[in-house]
Amino acid sequence: MPSDKNAAPPSPEPLRTPVADSHTHLDMQSGTVEEALARAASVGVTTVVQVGCDVKGSHWAAETAAAYDNVHAAVALHPNEAPRIVHGDPDGWSRQGAREPGGDAGLDEALAEIDRLAALPHVKGVGETGLDYFRTGPEGKAAQERSFRAHIEIAKRHGKALVIHDREAHADVLRVLREEGAPERTVFHCYSGDADMARVCARAGYYMSFAGNVTFKNAQNLRDALAVAPLELVLVETDAPFLTPMPHRGRPNAPYLIPLTVRAMAAVRGVDEDTLAAALAANTARAFGY
Incomplete structure (x- = not known):
């Protein structure tokens, strides 16, 4: 049995x-995009x-979505990228230092490029954007919020889904969405709230x-949230290479491991995996408009 934590987990039983x-x-x-897509398709992740x-x-993302019919793109500056640009913070998402123009002008320039990409037909979402108070301290909050508000406006203007990254910032994310007016289709990626927040999200659609x-x-907080979320508003994701599901936690994640998460979700919901999978597929297509 391989013990290397960097080794790819085996393929699960197909959906x-x-x-x-x-x-x-x-x-x-x-590996290559072709390899990832083929392995995913072999277990029902199409x-x-x-x-x-x-x-x-x-x-x-935009170029890859243009090249593959079963890939759709979302484009954005990650919440931790905005303060990196504004303040020249080398600990931001891309970890490339501050070689491009910094300050507010640099953020405006980057947002303008995201706006241009968001207009492309194979780009179906604007994100991941939002707020992250886990990696960015108080000095970065203003840049994050300015970037988040700009992404909301871009998503609405282009009629694209908004994909939200919310880490330890639930109240402020919900506040900004109320103040700006959320796009028609808004997705909380890697949902991290509790059941009470799930009810708030459900009421807002x-x-x-x-x-x-x-x-x-x-x-357990996530399972409690999943249990009360309306089925028509539930999606599944990998966030690969991160957040590998059990029993392979700590090893590299990839789309082909989705069946493990789907089966765990079906158990929480008390439904069979086929029923849940059909709902997840329909919901994702509706959320991203493809």
Whole structure:
């Protein structure tokens, strides 16, 4: 048995009903796009949403979606990217230092490029954007919020889904959405709230996408949220290469591992996996408009 934590986990039993991975980062995974898509398809994961986190990654997402019919793109500056640009913070998402123009002008320039990409037909979402108070301290909050508000406006103007990254910032994310007016289709990627927040999201019509951490022993809050979320607002994702579901936590994640999360979610919901998979596929297509 391989003990290498960097080794790819084995393929799970295929799903009988195909689903979509609503949020993945193929550019951060090993192997080629073709290999990733083929392995995913072999277990019933037939569509993926490739998500950009900075200008370079968003260009890659758009180009990849243009090249593959079963890949859709979302483009954005990750919440941790905005303060990196404004303050020249080398600990931001892309970890490339501050070689491009910084300050507010640099952020405006980057947002203008995201706006341009968001107009492309194969770009179906604007995100991941939002607020992250786990990695960014108080000095970065203003830049994050300015970037978040700009992404909301871009999503609404282009009629694209808004994909939200919300880490330890629930109240402020919901506040900004209320103040700006959320787009018609809004997705909380890697949903991290509790059941009470799920009820708030449900009333607003926000989609809640659950990742592999819903399988973790210490994630009862996520399972409680999943249990009360309306089925028509539930999505599934990998956020690969992160958040690998049990029993492979700590090893590299990839879209082909979605069946493990789907089966865990079906158990929480008390439904069979085919019923859940069919709902997840329909919901993802409706959320991203493909």
